[in-house]
Amino acid sequence: METGTAAQKNNSIIGKRLAEFFNMIAGLTVFSLEFFKNVFLPPYEFGEVKKHMDELGVKTLPIVSVTGFIIGLVLAMQSQPVMAKFGAEAFLPGMVALSVVRELGPVITALIFAGRVSSGIGAELGSMRVTEQIDAMEVSAINPFKFLVVTRVLACTLILPMLTVYVIFLSVVGGYISIFLSQNINFVLYVHAVVHSVDFTDLVPGIAKTFFFGYIVGIVGAYKGYYTENGTVGVGRASTSSVVIASLLILLMDMVLGKITVSLWG
Amino acid sequence: MSEVVIKNLSKSFDDNVVLDGISLKINEGENFVVFGRSGTGKSVLLKCIVRLMEPDAGEILIESQNVLTLSINKLNEIRKHIGFLFQGAALYDSMSVRENLAFPLIRNFNFSSKEIDIKIKNVLEKVSLLEAIDKMPAELSGGMKKRIGLARTIITEPRLILYDEPTTGLDPITSKEISQLIVELQKDLNTTSIIVTHDLICAKIIASHAVVLKDGKIRYEGNLDSLTSQDDPFLKDFFSNDIISESTPIRSGEVKDGSN
Numbered sequence: 001m002e003t004g005t006a007a008q009k010n011n012s013i014i015g016k017r018l019a020e021f022f023n024m025i026a027g028l029t030v031f032s033l034e035f036f037k038n039v040f041l042p043p044y045e046f047g048e049v050k051k052h053m054d055e056l057g058v059k060t061l062p063i064v065s066v067t068g069f070i071i072g073l074v075l076a077m078q079s080q081p082v083m084a085k086f087g088a089e090a091f092l093p094g095m096v097a098l099s100v101v102r103e104l105g106p107v108i109t110a111l112i113f114a115g116r117v118s119s120g121i122g123a124e125l126g127s128m129r130v131t132e133q134i135d136a137m138e139v140s141a142i143n144p145f146k147f148l149v150v151t152r153v154l155a156c157t158l159i160l161p162m163l164t165v166y167v168i169f170l171s172v173v174g175g176y177i178s179i180f181l182s183q184n185i186n187f188v189l190y191v192h193a194v195v196h197s198v199d200f201t202d203l204v205p206g207i208a209k210t211f212f213f214g215y216i217v218g219i220v221g222a223y224k225g226y227y228t229e230n231g232t233v234g235v236g237r238a239s240t241s242s243v244v245i246a247s248l249l250i251l252l253m254d255m256v257l258g259k260i261t262v263s264l265w266g
Numbered sequence: 267m268s269e270v271v272i273k274n275l276s277k278s279f280d281d282n283v284v285l286d287g288i289s290l291k292i293n294e295g296e297n298f299v300v301f302g303r304s305g306t307g308k309s310v311l312l313k314c315i316v317r318l319m320e321p322d323a324g325e326i327l328i329e330s331q332n333v334l335t336l337s338i339n340k341l342n343e344i345r346k347h348i349g350f351l352f353q354g355a356a357l358y359d360s361m362s363v364r365e366n367l368a369f370p371l372i373r374n375f376n377f378s379s380k381e382i383d384i385k386i387k388n389v390l391e392k393v394s395l396l397e398a399i400d401k402m403p404a405e406l407s408g409g410m411k412k413r414i415g416l417a418r419t420i421i422t423e424p425r426l427i428l429y430d431e432p433t434t435g436l437d438p439i440t441s442k443e444i445s446q447l448i449v450e451l452q453k454d455l456n457t458t459s460i461i462v463t464h465d466l467i468c469a470k471i472i473a474s475h476a477v478v479l480k481d482g483k484i485r486y487e488g489n490l491d492s493l494t495s496q497d498d499p500f501l502k503d504f505f506s507n508d509i510i511s512e513s514t515p516i517r518s519g520e521v522k523d524g525s526n
Binding site: 124127128131132133135136137138139140141142 | 313316318342343345346348350352353354356357358359360369370373374422
């Protein structure tokens, strides 16, 4: 009897969580549509977008710099013994470059960006909501969605690809240092190997998907913050849940875009 | 502007009926005070007037236009001439006092930067906080925030101002100053004001007309003098408690900074 009650309770909790999840997806879809409706309408807040791009870029630069460098360094370090076993050490620069351009650079940068930025946007907008700053804006005949949400989402969408290019560059440098320390490889030779192993069909999809990742980071953080309820507790929840949801959606999007890329270019 | 007419306004949250078909008329240039216990829908009433909340039923007419049926663009045209002082002032955290005050002017009106600068200094002088012009909201005390919030509300010279508990949390001196400022504004700009408050002293300085809400309905409507002399046990209890609380000594911390 007790087991039955416990099972029923578990089912109801799972049902509630599922309902919340689908509600959130529906809400996020409507929020996205609202974004696309507002993004093309004047007034255009170029100054605000630029300001947020500066802030987000500067905020994330130190951590992505360290991460980018270490990814390349560790990837080369870990792969070298395996490649050596097969006598394929010559392919090491190409392997490092391809890995960071196609997958590691974009995804890891996006996940770090989500952790740093999505939570920040969620907390900032959430605190503006609970302290009635968003209401104050609305009542002053200023569209808060356009001023607060559209500008931040656009800034995220535009700045992440730039950060990713920077991370890819640092990863390649990290890879060179690792290979140089073990094989004393010539820098020109390394660059030559990298350039020859990466072509247009690697670079373009790798960078293009970061526009989607940036959009996800911005829209999820903004959605969670904009509809924050229950005071400061709600602000904390908005901040945490935006990181979790944005990270999950980035990985799902990566899978979908990866499949599309493979179908198109092999 | 700005006569406000409210007809049969209702608003519920789930089963909780907050406003139950209330009708009011606020005449042009009037200081209309709304009393009521916490949770009786006073703030909800203000938010419905500017359509920050959608009521379940009723009409709200400002300048003979029903704000509840207007398109967002037309509503915003009306909102440009309405000021709203929020309970917590709702200053934009990321902007300095100067930017907070300039924000509605830059967005909604075509003033030159010189004109904006003059207006900012004028309103800051009015609230006696010119020295705070380049401070961030986090550097201000509660009372200062409220006065800057008031400055931001009046900088656009609105024809209708809604005050959500303008003196709550302030010491009696600041509270009195703000009340007097509201009266001065009404005289200078001939604004219509709707003031939600618990503060009887503030109401005595400001009110030209008063209404008391209870259980979503209007319990009393008329002038303030006859309100305090009513035989209704609820009104007697409400206002005697209020007077007692106003005479209670304020906390030492509040005296110190003169604000919170």
